[in-house]
Amino acid sequence: MSLNTIVAISLGAILTNNFIFSQFLGCCPFLGCSDRTDTAAGMGLAVIFVMGLASAICWVIDQYILIPLKLAFLETLAFILVIAALVQFVEMFLKKTVPSLYKALGIYLPLITTNCAVLGVVLLNVQNDYNFIESVVYGITGGIGFMLAIVLFASVRERVQFSDYPECFEGFPICLVSAGLLALAFMGFSGMSIM
Amino acid sequence: MKKDSTGALIFKLGIILLLVCAVVAGVLGVVNEITADRIYQQKREKTFAAYSAVLPAAEYEEVGFDKSQFGTVDIIEKADGGEGYVVQTTFSGAQGMITMVVGVKESGSKYTCSGISIISHSETSGLGAVAASSSEKGESFRSSFIGKDKNIKIADIDAISGATITSKAVTEAVATAIKAVESIA
Amino acid sequence: MRIKDQFREGLITNNPVLVQQIGMCATMAITTSLFNGIGMGLSVLVILTCCNVVIAAIRKIIPGEIRLAIFVVVIAGFVTIVDLLLQAFVPALSESLGVFIPLIVVNCIIIGRAEAFCQKNTVKASFIDGIAQGLGYTGVLVSMCFFRELLGAGRFGGGLIDISNGFRFTLDGSGGGIRIFAEDYGAKILTMPFGGFLTLGFLIALMQYALKKSAKKKQLEAEAEADKEKEAAEE
Secondary structure (H helix, E strand, C coil): CCHHHHHHHHHHHHHHCCCCCCCCCCHHHHHHCCCCHHHHHHHHHHHHHHHHHHHHHHHHHHHHHHCCCCCHHHHHHHHHHHHHHHHHHHHHHHHHHCHHHHHHHCCHHHHHHHCHHHHHHHHHHHHCCCCHHHHHHHHHHHHHHHHHHHHHHHHHHHHHCCCCCCHHHCCHHHHHHHHHHHHHHHHHHHHCCCC | CCCCCHHHHHHHHHHHHHHHHHHHHHHHHHHHHHHHHHHHHHHHHHHHHHHHHHCCCCCEEEECCCCCCCCCEEEEEEECCCCEEEEEEEEECCCCEEEEEEEEEEECCEEEEEEEEEEECCCCCCCHHHHHCCCHHHHHHHHCCCCCCCCCCHHHCCCCCCCHHHHHHHHHHHHHHHHHHHHHC | CHHHHHHHHHHHHCCCCCCCCCCHHHHHHCCCCHHHHHHHHHHHHHHHHHHHHHHHHCCCCCCHHHHHHHHHHHHHHHHHHHHHHHHHHCHHHHHHHHHHCHHHHHCHHHHHHHHHHHCCCCHHHHHHHHHHHHHHHHHHHHHHHHHHHHHHHCEECCECEECECECEECCCCCECCEECCCHHHCCHHHHCHHHHHHHHHHHHHHHHHHHHHHHHHHHHHHHHHHHHHHHHHHC
């Protein structure tokens, strides 16, 4: 395990294999919670936090409980329960400490449970055979990639509101098309060699 | 829900949730029991097919190697009859990790590549993905590795145009695989 | 009559992806070949129908406070069953869909239907709702695949249909599909992530256009009707 691997994982998760723009993980909150930059940033922070924590806890559960007991087939079930509990915890924590952020995120916080980026990252950790540190790094940098994408996209959307487009593109379609253009921009990173 | 105290309510809900989880886990256990053998069989067959595509043999046996020296190499298996080895390696391509099986043939003390087969990748379709495709270009790319030794360079192979990074990564991985086999032989 | 309405809702007027706009991650990610699209669509259909039936059956005995947790556990159970069965019997599909099969757990379509429909309806209605919504989802996936595959790679039915040796269906994902034009002339960009966003954006726009048009037409008809009645009354 070297610094090289860590850098490769981080760059991959943030840029070349961005969770949203190349793996399509977490599109629902990405499209639903991106009409203002500050809300998007809050959502991004919450996701980074939950993804990092979920990666760590799920790795421990997988390695020390599920695999020794030969219960690897229960992974999906166990992970989603851990994530649901974690989100509850983050929600209570935010309610007590940063009520303004809690208010801004509103209904989207419980939606992190059904954010496929979070379940996706823990499943990918298992699939890629990452060790503890790699898993946590992948979780956190994946979250950073998500935040980068959602903040960029929110600032694009703030401008889209004032532009002229065909009536039937109102709402989601125009968002999807602009998100597609951002994805196209992120493809520019794909030539980057991460040896 | 009558006037239960909070503690009793939480306890009751907890028990119900636990029961539901137990039932679901039980059902999954049964399904797993039925499918586990087949899944194992499928995986084994797939690796076997990949191995025999690069170096045919009746049986393969895992051998140890120095993982700290060859970080990208996952497994080395010796082909039955001693005509060579198959090396499974995972390395970084242009887009993500590529998993590949390399056959290494032993003749005298010379080690050469007997074929490669890409098991999984996430390269750009139409460009880097050609390396793994069954198209004519892909075939000629892969077969150009046959007979090459550890000093292989990208100039020696039929590289894929527009996918230099992928071609280079595959070439380096083949060279590493041959070196890894040499180190244990 | 009710059944017909439910199917109409699932397929068109309340289509999960195009109108409710949920469950989009997988829709954009895996729709690069017909094989993936149909495989994913059918998996969701089966899981959705099973979950709907079970949840509708136990809807009266689960306490409201923890219903979401129980929904999630039931859904995760069915998803794992389908995942294991696919790994055992259709390994090619399980491989090409990868992490998106277990991710059906967090697909909003299933938990959304559980919360919005099954909680209040009978087992039979929920069963039909599962099939209707599942078919609606499959329909969208298939049309996405159709456009992306045809325009991006110049073929139809990749992985599922093989015509090199007479027409036959391949369940191991090996079929080359029907070539419409040479791959080199395809707009490769459509098979990449960008194409997923773009195609779905255009499909939803098309749907909104059609729905708006039919709403306008109905309104015009209603107005015409009203006018006629008025005229009749005046006479």
